[in-house]
Each structure stands twice: as C-alpha cells, then as structure tokens.
Amino acid sequence: xxxxxxxxxxxxxxxxxxxxxxxxxxxxxxxxxxxxxxxxxxxxxxxxxxxxxxxxxxxxxxxxxxxxxxxxxxxxxxxxxxxxxxxxxxxxxxxxxxxxxxxxxxxxxxxxxxxxxxxxxxxxxxxxxxxxxxxxxxxxxxxxxxxxxxxxxxxxxxxxxxxxxxxxxxxxxxxxxxxxxxxxxxxxxxxxxxxxxxxxxxxxxxxxxxxxxxxxxxxxxxxxxxxxxxxxxxxx
Numbered sequence: 001x002x003x004x005x006x007x008x009x010x011x012x013x014x015x016x017x018x019x020x021x022x023x024x025x026x027x028x029x030x031x032x033x034x035x036x037x038x039x040x041x042x043x044x045x046x047x048x049x050x051x052x053x054x055x056x057x058x059x060x061x062x063x064x065x066x067x068x069x070x071x072x073x074x075x076x077x078x079x080x081x082x083x084x085x086x087x088x089x090x091x092x093x094x095x096x097x098x099x100x101x102x103x104x105x106x107x108x109x110x111x112x113x114x115x116x117x118x119x120x121x122x123x124x125x126x127x128x129x130x131x132x133x134x135x136x137x138x139x140x141x142x143x144x145x146x147x148x149x150x151x152x153x154x155x156x157x158x159x160x161x162x163x164x165x166x167x168x169x170x171x172x173x174x175x176x177x178x179x180x181x182x183x184x185x186x187x188x189x190x191x192x193x194x195x196x197x198x199x200x201x202x203x204x205x206x207x208x209x210x211x212x213x214x215x216x217x218x219x220x221x222x223x224x225x226x227x228x229x230x231x232x233x234x235x236x
Contacts, residue, residue, distance in 0.1 A: 002021055003018050013201055013202060015030050015032060016030065016199060022046045028069060029056070030055060032060070040072075052077070053069060054078045054125075056158065057083050057160055060086070062201060094174070119143075123145075136184060137184045139176065155192070155193060157192060165211070167215070196208040
C-alpha cells in the first residue's frame with residue numbers, strides 16, 4: 001500500500017493520498033489550505049488517479065482545497081452531516097471574530113457531489129477499506145478512518161484532530177466539547193491495537209502503543225481519571 005502525505009498551508013495540516021500501489025486509484029484525505037498544488041504534484045509523482053476526497057472534519061484548514069481538487073478530477077467529497085455546513089460557512093465554525101480576517105482570501109463552498117459519512121460504516125474506495133468512526137469533541141462531525149492490517153503494513157488510523165503525537169485536538173471552538181472529546185478518545189482510540197500507526201491532522205506520525213504509554217490525555221482517559229488539563233492541545 002502507498003500512503004503519501006504532506007503538510008499544507010498556514011496551519012501545516014496533513015493531507016494524505018492513499019492507494020493500493022503507485023499507478024493506481026487513490027483516496028485523498030483532508031485537502032486543506034493551499035493543498036491543491038501538493039495534491040497535483042503527489043498524483044503526478046506516483047501516477048495516481050483520485051476517486052474520492054474524504055474529510056475528517058469541516059474546519060477550513062482541512063477542507064479549503066476540496067472544491068478545486070474535486071472539480072479538477074470530478075470526484076465526490078465525503079463528510080459527516082454535522083460538519084457539512086462548514087464547507088460553505090467556515091467562519092461560523094471558528095467564530096466570526098477569529099475567522100473574518102483570514103477568510104477573505106479563500107473561495108469556499110461545496111463541490112458538486114457531497115456524500116455522507118456515518119458512524120460504523122465502511123467505505124470501499126480505490127480497492128481500499130476505510131472504517132468510519134464518529135468522534136465528536138473537536139467538532140460535532142469529526143470522524144476517523146481506520147484501515148486494517150495489510151501484507152506490508154500494520155493497521156493505519158487517520159485520526160484527524162482527535163489524537164496527535166503527545167496531545168489531542170482543541171475543544172474551545174464552536175461545536176467543540178471537552179466531555180465528548182474524552183468519550184471519543186475512550187471509545188475510538190483505546191480499543192485499537194498498540195501496533196496501529198496514527199496519522200493525524202497535524203504533526204508527526206505515532207502509534208497507539210506509544211500514545212497509550214506517553215500521551216497524558218490517553219493515559220488519563222484509560223485510567224478513568226482524565227480531566228483533559230494535562231498538556232496544551234493542538235489543532236485549529
């Protein structure tokens with residue numbers, strides 16, 4: 001399997017392209033701010049043909065390039081219904097006073113084909129299998145994507161802004177919830193195998209085993225003691 005990722009835009013948001021191998025169809029995850037050029041370069045480098053864009057949540061740093069990417073390749077975008085409004089109204093998701101100075105330089109809206117992600121569903125795209133888990137806390141419609149173990153790699157978990165190396169996503173923006181974040185960490189992350197590779201929305205990759213042992217939030221949730229104040233949180 002091929003996973004090619006790069007940080008894009010002002011927030012360094014990780015965009016991933018996933019395919020069975022070079023020269024085949026692929027899925028694009030979270031084409032955010034200024035990601036379109038990086039997507040095209042990665043497609044060319046690995047001779048990939050996109051079939052879909054899938055989104056971990058609706059914040060502008062994860063979706064800003066959805067319209068140009070989907071339009072250029074005539075592919076659908078998948079998003080949880082509770083975050084769909086952010087595609088056309090990103091300022092509402094951030095709070096007007098936070099978003100207004102930045103949003104003026106961006107063209108926002110929905111691509112022609114928007115499809116719905118649901119908790120517990122499985123997406124079969126580009127010959128790959130993505131298990132969807134609704135994981136609110138960062139936003140109401142945050143989701144994660146899990147891929148099963150393959151011949152050449154362990155299980156892979158695209159965590160969006162739920163779980164980072166050493167931290168978790170912030171919960172102080174509209175739609176965020178500290179209580180829901182803790183519940184999502186316990187329900188979605190803790191059951192995963194230690195060997196699972198975590199590819200998050202920001203920062204370096206990690207593993208569930210490493211985070212279970214060192215991440216202060218995941219450790220406290222596992223112990224049933226967490227109040228979420230252990231360390232600074234990340235994400236937009």
